[in-house]
Amino acid sequence: MTVRVRFAPSPTGMFHVGGARSALQNWIYAKQQGGVFVLRIEDTDAARNKPEWTEGILSALDWIGISRGSYEGPYFQSANAGEHRAAATRLYESGRAYYCDCTREDVQARTGSQYQGYDGYHRDLGLGPGPGHALRFRTPDEGTTVVVDLIRGEPTFENKLIEDFVIARGDGSPVFLLANVVDDMTMGITHVIRAEEHLPNTPKQQLLWDALGVKPPVWAHVPVVVNEKRQKLSKRRDKVALEAYRDEGYLAGAMRNYLMLLGWAPSGDREIVPWSVIEDEFRLEEVNPSPAFFDEKKLRAFNGEYIRALPVPEFIDACQPWLTGTGTLAPPPWQPEEFDADAFAAVAPLAQTRIAVLSEIVPNVDFLFLASPLIDEAAWTKTMKDGSADLLDAAVAAFEALESWDAESLKSTLEAVGAERGLKLGKTQAPVRVAVTGRTVGLPLFESLEVLGRERTLTRMRAARLRLV
Template identity: 40%
Template structure:
């Protein structure tokens, strides 16, 4: 065990609220926890915090599951639903009441609103005065006998609450700045901090790693752990994610839901690699890493305290790097259904012509950053004919008669070849260029438009090879007829 290894088997959790889709910030938090668990042979748990019944939806829960599964962030035990644990939250709150760590507050909501408004009018921050809840034994008994509603408030002790944060170092809060906060509402439902602490204790969580917007909740939760006689876990608060303008990431910066990127041609391994580098570094300049490499290199020492920047262009570059280096069979499995969806072929046909399909993918992925871009380049290899881009025609076929003559000669020279392979094709066409005292480009560029309809494509001899003899010669004949028509 290294010095940085945890003293006991780690148990970490990701605890999203099902009130929307899986946000990239949540996915990044989940990833950091998942990497920590994998690095130190621990457990990664998923808890759905669905106690807000009005805002929680089954659709959002499914979106969280789908996003996690697409990224490959699998969890080790059954999903915990916080809403199913309200009875335990209630019991833990009453245990604090019984021990004297909490007290009943019968103050009517209208009175609290009045006091809060008065404080605001004075320019003060409202803080609950526990003397408001002081009752004589007889008054308390009477209110209980009348079944009057009450909230349960935690009795914040004197002193300071501090912890060694794994990201920010020592953080301390004077307890005098923390009001006696409610842990159980008058309707018997727990507030966030009570439910979280109760669940984390029950789940045996050893490290709480989450966004630094939760820092203000941490002293309250530490106080609850101690009052319940539980071991306080470690805490690490990772920075917020900003857009390139330095402001908190939001929809104005583009897509913020993981599912949106899944459907924009992103590879999950590229998304993971990119997310890992939002607030963490491996200690050197290495940026492109596989998931096993991320696990091997991950450490909390590499977590940053400053905000990370979500740069979509960097994400697309990262995706291009993974596209270029992933095993071609894996890429084929991803792209084949996309080719079928585009109406260019079927998965069955691509499976039957697997070697040819992989060869086409090798050509196309070089010029692509997204899998969508591979599909966009694919039609010339699948369709019988091509449409000529007007700009390509204007640029490469300006002299129609001369171009038709060159393409006809190109057709005849290629048709005479015994082997349909790049080397003899190139030799034949370069010889043709020499015979006509023109550069190779004067043949290759018009040929590219005839084969693809475009001015840009993979290497022209590779295009000839994978388009095939019959289709290539047919397209040349069609181009000649078009130019002479």
């Protein structure tokens, strides 16, 4: 039997990091088993679907390494509507489902409670199809439904506690539970690997598989992804869009690595490992069922490690979207003609060790490409104290006299200026850094001054001195 797994997102918004985690787990499992990864777009919610969301899903999958052409699909759930309706009809004709026209208010009036589920009122009344008549599945009165789950063992559900649930609405359109089952049957899905939030629906879906005469798939419900307060990640509250991380400058390799650690870990005391190791060592049955904490600080640290591991030419290439403002990224504060590729290449190794996401490259190097630096006023106020004017005057004079404009000469010269005033280098270089770069932190100062050049450095220092008058 060929293993066939599916990833079935809805095109109703940005691509959730939890969905990306599930996609990767399905992808790896299919590869390990010599199977097939199927992409199905569950687009039946026409009111919320947008074509751009579908394209966003495809692009996000491309980015994390599940590229177009390497999987089966995408299929669209809406194209299978005929099969959904046919399955509903079979269930009705076989006596496994019945029609009901009860409203929520009707049920509440009979049961005296707004919290009690459907009471089975129409089970044996023989109501036929018609406008406003929903189709309900006839859940067995006795016994249990056992869900054999590769991660959670054998969760067991008492059938009497499962209400007769709706499988088709009053207008005849099947609901998610039935459509999902029919699609999986049609596509020959053998393993359903999905988020824990779907587990409560699983006994209902397994009953549908049984009623339609097909053996259910192998189930595996991966842990819910939570924030630092151990709340399920929410689009309304948390940063969950994969595209947002991509556009901020997270590397796909770092994101893949981190997502796979949400509920699982490679052998040994390792977390950052080559993708080939993850593909080889990942075992679905070893996934921890406990909630998985999505720690953005840890992801950021991961990304910094991945950035530092890049060969410098690859790092330079990776920074280009932020340096040029291509695609959906915001343009940098300089004009295209002001950008100096050679100057950037000179400082790239310095910047590579200091940034955690690629978007941070812009504030680290903008001073190189602007006519004058963007002054951080808080940094100016903090740094330009009494004595700064004298120090800048002395530094300008000393730098003007330099025969060799290189980092080592600049450093030793400024050290001497500071020593004459009883200052250590850190205190001495702070006003110079703010004058030249506009900030108190950034790339190593003297290497930066070397690349910026004598004329531009001195011009900025003189301008800062005039501001102190």
